[in-house]
Amino acid sequence: MFHGTITEELTSHKEWSHYNENIIEDQKDFVLVKFNGLHLKSMEGFQSYISLRVCIFSNNFITDIHPLQSCIKLVKLDLHGNQIKSLPESKFWSGLKNLKLLYLHDNGFAKLRNVCVLSACPSLIALTMFDCPVSLKKGYRHVLVNGIWPLKALDHHVISDEEIIQNWHLPERFKAYNHRLFFNFCPSLKKGSTYEDEIGNIKYITSKINEILSHNSPVLIVQRWIRGFLVRKKMRCDWIVRLSWSLVGLTLEKRV
Structure with missing residues (x-):
């Protein structure tokens, strides 16, 4: 069970001895990291991962994600199943200009005011926050859908026109949560998936969301x-x- 920082764990733990001995120097060139289910508590040291595009850090004990502020090339960020209760300020998210997929479900977010900072994320297409206390708040979906302009899918459902245009009553086919709008865009992780696999999956998810919208908007x-x-x-x-x-x-x- 790991309880230190990324650098300490990857360079000292026997299970990770197969990693390059020069891992610290090579961090700037990493485009994919997948540290899911390792009981990690800190992301300290991630300031060096400046080329990172896919970050999978699910099912750990992370509470602070500020070290990711240097990872401005991120396209996918998976932080579900952690202990995060608050998000960095708007400046952090406005710097992630390429971020399209963000998985934050099963965390400790409780205040709508805090998650509204995601509106600064300029390219965010799909977001998950189900199984978080905030998802039980009245108006949760309405606030996020209308606050994050580029957002097209939230918590397994593509966003309907009815949710965006106020007082527009549409036929059942086009209503929010209709089965035609359902899409599980955060499937279980595949063991051994490569960077190419992840990029291909991102393209598929983006394309599928656009396809669903084209037929149901x-x-x-x-x-x-x-x-x-x-x-x-x-x-x-x-x-x-x-x-x-x-x-x-x-x-x-x-x-x-």
């Missing part, structure tokens, strides 16, 4: 129909113009 459906109409109209106009010029050309030839 009235706004997107109407936009698609209008774009199609305008394209067809433009094509007809272009065809008429070309035909007109052809007729003009034939007329001129005859006169000549």
Whole structure:
């Protein structure tokens, strides 16, 4: 059972002896770390992981994630199953400009005011916070859905137009929590998955969420129909113009 910092545990514990002896020097080049279920208490030392893109730190005893502030290239961050009760300030999240997937479920968040700092995350598409005390708060989903602008999926369900546009009553197919909007975008970890596997999974999740939205968002459906109409109209106009010029050309030839 590990109870120290990352650097101490990876360089001293016998189970990790297969790691590169120069792991401290190589940290800046790491793009994937997967330390799930190791009973870790601290992320101290992560300031050096400046190239990190996928960080899986689930099922530990972490309470503070400030050391991740230097990992500005993160695309996926999995911190579920820890003991985190508060999140860093908005400046921390605004620096993670590439972060798309954030798993925070099964933690100790209790105040909506604290989790609202995630609104500063500019590219966040999918977020989980179920099994946290805050998820039981009245208006929890409404606050997050309307506070985090780029968000498309929250807690196993893609966000419906009904949740974004106030007082818009839609048919059952388009309502919030409809089975058509269900998508488990945080499946169980696969043992031995590589960085390529993780990046492929991120692309799949992003694509799947967009696909679900394209078929179940009235706004997107109407936009698609209008774009199609305008394209067809433009094509007809272009065809008429070309035909007109052809007729003009034939007329001129005859006169000549």
